[in-house]
Amino acid sequence: MGSFTLAIQGLNQVLLDNSAVNINTVNELFDDVNAAFEGVKAVHKKMTDASIKPRKVSLKVILLGASNVGKTSLVNLYINKTFSNECIPTIGVQKVTVDNKVDMDVWDTAGLERFNSLGPVFYRGVDACVLVFDVTSRSSFESLDKWHKESLKQINRDIPFVVLGNKIDLINRMVSEDMARNWCMKNNNNIPYFETSAKFNIQVEQAFKTIAKNALAQRPEQDDNEIIKLEENTSNQDRRGGGSWCLC
Template structure:
């Protein structure tokens, strides 16, 4: 039995500056947290090999700068993504209100073949901050995710490593499913094109 080819999954992480995108990535990949991260300039990425069911996959996690001036990073950055993670800070209502803007930006730039079924995951980060400072309730966030087609939702803390592993497990699984569906669709189209282009194929009418 031949070895199954190694899969590279591209995951884009979007959200306002300061919501903890870099911290979440570093907690997941390196099991580390630092409170002194500098703002990301442009884009940066980390990779991690993980098992999804029986498959070894390499996740390429792309972290973007949340500042408006870096928002249009170009089509090449978004293209080929298998999953998009939208991050907000549960203690910052503006970062939650911006989720739609980030989601729309991704769909425009990445232009996936099937935008209505493209996998998104929403992370409400910084739940380690005291409850009195919280501005977005879990109920409100879940209602938003349901209205967008039941997007998976996790409340996380990069600082305390709460639900980070579980969230990225779902991200990896959804990204792999997307990658496989893209491959299936490409193979199907190739078969259809061969059938119609083949002069020996005759007419099916």
């Protein structure tokens, strides 16, 4: 079993065993997870330095937002093609291969929003960020400001964002599409916005495909002549789940 898998399992076990776990303990465990993840990226870099073309590019994508907005459901639907109304609140890291060209590790913060600030370790090495809110919850929409500012502060460099207004299948909507798009226009040079439903698989794949394309285009080490082009239409054969480290 790889060190990355072991590190994730150790983090999840602590969260499950102790609901009052201290944020410092969580950050120490995140150090182990990130060290293993950086090891994977280092292998790709060594292959490139040795003029050996790596099989795929690796991206780290994080999901941020208030509790119960559907972050874990969105990830599970995109990667595993499954939906459930119930999920154990754990840190999840799931790998997906896009167009057989990009390995995208999607980090889900499920359960740790109670700390309000996740700390610098979680944000280390991030290539892109997905902000999620529930269209039936005004407070989750208003919390986007907090998560956006927190991520900009912790990452301290320019990365692409995507905003997802989730649960559009529900009838008691409190946040209009215009409100969400206006927020995106005012922040970070018009952040791409998608209205999604994890339950009915509405625009979920398009949203993750956009974040992958934008993250690739913004990688500083990516030569302009060697930017990997992702197909506009992704079939089930082009997007494969490559393993997961989530107990939900």
